[in-house]
Amino acid sequence: MSARAGIVVTGTEVLTGRVQDRNGPWLADRLLELGVELAHVTICGDRPSDIEAQLRFLADEGVDLIVTSGGLGPTADDMTVATVAKFCGRDLVLDAALEATIADILKNMMSRSQSWNGVDFESVLAANRKQAMVPAGAEILGPVGTAPGVVVPGTPTVVVLPGPPRELQPMWDKAVGTAGVQAAIAGRTEFVQATVRMFGLPESALAETLRDGEVGIAGFDRLEITTCLRRGELEIVTRYEPDAADVYAALLELLRERHAAQLFSTDGALVDDQVADLLAGRTIATAESCTAGMVAARLTDRAGSSAYVAGGVVSYSNDAKTNLLGVDEQLLAAHGAVSEPVAEAMAAGALDRFGADTAVAITGIAGPGGGSAEKPVGTVCFCVRLAEGPTLTRTLLLPGDRSDVRERSTTVAMHLLRRILTAPGDAD
Amino acid sequence: MSARAGIVVTGTEVLTGRVQDRNGPWLADRLLELGVELAHVTICGDRPSDIEAQLRFLADEGVDLIVTSGGLGPTADDMTVATVAKFCGRDLVLDAALEATIADILKNMMSRSQSWNGVDFESVLAANRKQAMVPAGAEILGPVGTAPGVVVPGTPTVVVLPGPPRELQPMWDKAVGTAGVQAAIAGRTEFVQATVRMFGLPESALAETLRDGEVGIAGFDRLEITTCLRRGELEIVTRYEPDAADVYAALLELLRERHAAQLFSTDGALVDDQVADLLAGRTIATAESCTAGMVAARLTDRAGSSAYVAGGVVSYSNDAKTNLLGVDEQLLAAHGAVSEPVAEAMAAGALDRFGADTAVAITGIAGPGGGSAEKPVGTVCFCVRLAEGPTLTRTLLLPGDRSDVRERSTTVAMHLLRRILTAPGDAD
The missing domain is CATH 3.90.950.20 (CinA-like)
Structure with a gap:
């Protein structure tokens, strides 16, 4: 058993590279910690048909959990919640309690900040009513800014989070606690992740050592190894289930034996x-x-x-x-x-x-x-x-x-x- | 008519967020300059089934061009070329001339650098032979590092590029010149892209000026404007079809009039x-x-x-x-x-x-x-x-x-x- 997830990052500014996505990497780390395998990250603009295509793709790939970020603002181009509702076959319904919460937040913001001077409160409220429309039966994640998130339970469960990292991050913790997410990740496997760093070793020499490990170390295929060369440093990240710890120990021994002069870190520490x-x-x-x-x-x-x-x-x-x-x-x-x-x-x-x-x-x-x-x-x-x-x-x-x-x-x-x-x- | 593209970024280190993807945003900019609409960016690990699923997804979405980055190294986890060949229904064949080119490059590298001391040249060559295997009928993009790229013409055309940005970037220019890419992007619309830079202006003040422009400048909606705030500098990128040049001139005039003290570049030059x-x-x-x-x-x-x-x-x-x-x-x-x-x-x-x-x-x-x-x-x-x-x-x-x-x-x-x-x- 295992649990697989996909991340959908929405926003034209991210798709076109004007703004660097910080949510994908952050969510990837959180999923890894949870023991959920991240299969795909997809990025699209604010177009509902593209968002829906990506949701469909991930569902067809059999992921248990989809996490979306962005597209929850009050403006007309923010369409993620409506698109997810449609994709999950649920109606969009006004949540009165949520609407009242958002109104309170906005009143508070407008009274605190000068930049709202001259803005009509009723028109702001109307624009934000959209944010209180949620898929029927969804679990609501209270707003950190003004935008609430939602968890739509199902196969897959879809978690809809806002784009700004400072809103998304605290909301993720709440999302993980919901019944919908817990059900989706029930099959997760615990993984250990370990990092080895070397300096001055060509990637092909490491490749040769790993090929030898494949032949000589029993259970070698239980290690998921990725290597990355950067500025002359080789980073070797290995993921394995806890009961494959002896296989990893054998790999570490082999790396130490072959490349003692180049190996400088086995605990993830940087130079x-x-x-x-x-x-x-x-x-x-x-x-x-x-x-x-x-x-x-x-x-x-x-x-x-x-x-x-x-x-x-x-x-x-x-x-x-x-x-x-x-x-x-x-x-x-x-x-x-x-x-x-x-x-x-x-x-x-x-x-x-x-x-x-x-x-x-x-x-x-x-x-x-x-x-x-x-x-x-x-x-x-x-x-x-x-x-x-x-x-x-x-x-x-x-x-x-x-x-x-x-x-x-x-x-x-x-x-x-x-x-x-x-x-x-x-x-x- | 228009041309649509998708980008597939491969690499477990990118998927898991350990390495920040620089290729997606860079390719997005290049596609934009070419007048090709970018629909999706997808990121997956080094697993062939995931890469293939993403290629299939983009093809099903009807894109004319797919650009992949990463997974061209000599190690066994680098599977992009083989996966693309399979996806395009082509055999993988050894290109003898390419193999000789790669051997020359490696010989040169090994003779120049001490870090290769004690590494057996034949074993390096064997590891790198894999890099000379290309899909039958593909156009080969000569290596900038040791990894060649390929262009596989078809519907869609697939361009396979290496992961390191300094290898990918020069190779992209060659790729654009190939018959396969030219055929795929034949339907593109030509756009002009212009950049204005300001320093020390709050984003909200710019937003107000742009709202005024929307009201006061005829044809304003023919400009596609994106703004980005970074380290105190505001970058305003405008895209428009060549015959909207006078609309852009009016915008530039407005920005100059309102923000003379903050505007420091209208030709894209950096400080x-x-x-x-x-x-x-x-x-x-x-x-x-x-x-x-x-x-x-x-x-x-x-x-x-x-x-x-x-x-x-x-x-x-x-x-x-x-x-x-x-x-x-x-x-x-x-x-x-x-x-x-x-x-x-x-x-x-x-x-x-x-x-x-x-x-x-x-x-x-x-x-x-x-x-x-x-x-x-x-x-x-x-x-x-x-x-x-x-x-x-x-x-x-x-x-x-x-x-x-x-x-x-x-x-x-x-x-x-x-x-x-x-x-x-x-x-x-």
């Missing part, structure tokens, strides 16, 4: 989390050329980072490298700005100028111009350095365009920091 | 483009506290920025403000780090230390901690300064969480730069 933990009690400074502040911005992305981030220098020009980081002009002349000696001098300068105990320096050619036969576009030199001595220096040739090289460099820097802070003795 | 143009022949340096490098990273985002960006200081700690930017300790003690005098001293320090003629300084409280009754979270002080004298200093209270405050501050800084460089005489 950012790990570096933040490792920096506790320390002080870091950055010296960036081609990434021009991206590492500093990433290190300070999380609250509380002022405890360990002193600051940084964006030394885009050679003068800046010399004047602000104390890089020797002769070193620049001898090796060029993109070189390991200069990266090391930048890191030393950052330690010194900020009185820090940890430094990261990056100098590279992000392109599209500036490359040469010897140092093509994508050549980036890194140095991470601890005041107590350990230093890691690396030169990489990174693929992609200017933006790729800059983003990838930022991620490489995070991984080098993680490495030197985890095992300073391994530095060279 | 980033404008600031880059205005900086030609100048040298800029940054001094950032709460944004910690985000302004420097944004200024250097485009190719050629080394011509005018000298560098910057991320002065996260007070010591960094004093030691690297020469901000007087007594000034910090008297006014606090988040204050206009400190922002001005940071800008002056950036001009001086980098020998620049243009500087931007930001110091603020991004939160969640660090706020007070007098200076709540979101308080940010800005100073833009030209070496020849003009200075603009502002303190704003920005809404949202830590990430919102940092992003919004970066955008405000860009607009203040634009302002002082456009009309230095207006500075105070």
Whole structure:
């Protein structure tokens, strides 16, 4: 047994990409937590025939639960409730108690806000009466804004929620508690979801390991594995029923055995989390050329980072490298700005100028111009350095365009920091 | 006549919301520009039966064109091409020339990057042979990464594109040129699309202007207007058939008349483009506290920025403000780090230390901690300064969480730069 669900996101602004949908991903997470399998997310405009076609599609696919978002406003183009009622073969009826609730909310809003000055209350009420029309026999979800949601029990059960995330999210919890939703998800299976992260492993090498796992690990098909490559990091998410935990343990063992050097997280933690933990009690400074502040911005992305981030220098020009980081002009002349000696001098300068105990320096050619036969576009030199001595220096040739090289460099820097802070003795 | 399209986004990581889909919105825009009406976007995981169900749904809805994204990788869970072939009733055949092309690309990648060390070339080739299997009679779109796309002509025509946006986007242009796509979109209507950008105007004020336009401008309903508020910038996109150009001109006139101070772009240019143009022949340096490098990273985002960006200081700690930017300790003690005098001293320090003629300084409280009754979270002080004298200093209270405050501050800084460089005489 299992329970499957589909999500219908409505709204022309979402369909055309002007507004990013935040409800689909949020609802996907909630369904996963509940153990309900999400099969499809569909997006359409505010056209009733398209909404109905998507509802029909999901019902034909045999989902137990459909969740819709959007199209509950007072204006004429908001048609979701009427469309769902028609689809479920139910009449639309005025709920008097709901109408009174909406009237109270509107009265309250209009008395609190100046922007309603000069607006006639009766005409607002008339426009909003539409929002009190619900499918006969539906369970009503009280409004968080002005729009109520509804749960129409059946096969499938349809949950109709408003578009604004701050209204949809609290209403979802109420929806899950209704008899209609509980009946629809009765067959749900509990799943465990676990994430492994690797850095620097090609996707095809992982594919080979997984093929070997398929052959060598009993019950391997009980694991649902998805992999995703992003900025040089491989994310491997595995979903399984609790009694397949030993199968997952065998997979984890295989990944550890084959890719120990690349595997950096088995608990879902990001390299950012790990570096933040490792920096506790320390002080870091950055010296960036081609990434021009991206590492500093990433290190300070999380609250509380002022405890360990002193600051940084964006030394885009050679003068800046010399004047602000104390890089020797002769070193620049001898090796060029993109070189390991200069990266090391930048890191030393950052330690010194900020009185820090940890430094990261990056100098590279992000392109599209500036490359040469010897140092093509994508050549980036890194140095991470601890005041107590350990230093890691690396030169990489990174693929992609200017933006790729800059983003990838930022991620490489995070991984080098993680490495030197985890095992300073391994530095060279 | 018209042409309708559907988009199928595949990938369990997108369905489950772990990765945000960037292809749907991008393709939606391209279809819109072509005059093709987008009816549905559907998202499913890497399960062939779900992908096939969505293709069937769109075909049943009568779309002329289906565009898929994702599922073209070398791993076993990437099944889009095989699924499309089956759906279109075509065999999957090995394209020898394509296989050779992919082998060349892989050889090149492996020779350039250290991360492939120890990986067996033959096993990589075997894993990637799958990518050279194409539906019989399909038009092949050469790989941008390693994955080729295909166009399968028919009713509907199906365009199969890779998931990574930097591979999908260039490949889309090739796809549009194929006979299969041209036949599918033959019935399209030509549209003009124009974009206006404003900064600092509330959405409700724009709504009022548009209501007035509806009354006062003849033929207003021939304009399809969508508005989007993002990081304090309002984007107004208007679509119209070429012979409604005079109606659009009247709208533009109305927007100019009512919102001259907020309107900064009528040709689609971003504030980033404008600031880059205005900086030609100048040298800029940054001094950032709460944004910690985000302004420097944004200024250097485009190719050629080394011509005018000298560098910057991320002065996260007070010591960094004093030691690297020469901000007087007594000034910090008297006014606090988040204050206009400190922002001005940071800008002056950036001009001086980098020998620049243009500087931007930001110091603020991004939160969640660090706020007070007098200076709540979101308080940010800005100073833009030209070496020849003009200075603009502002303190704003920005809404949202830590990430919102940092992003919004970066955008405000860009607009203040634009302002002082456009009309230095207006500075105070």
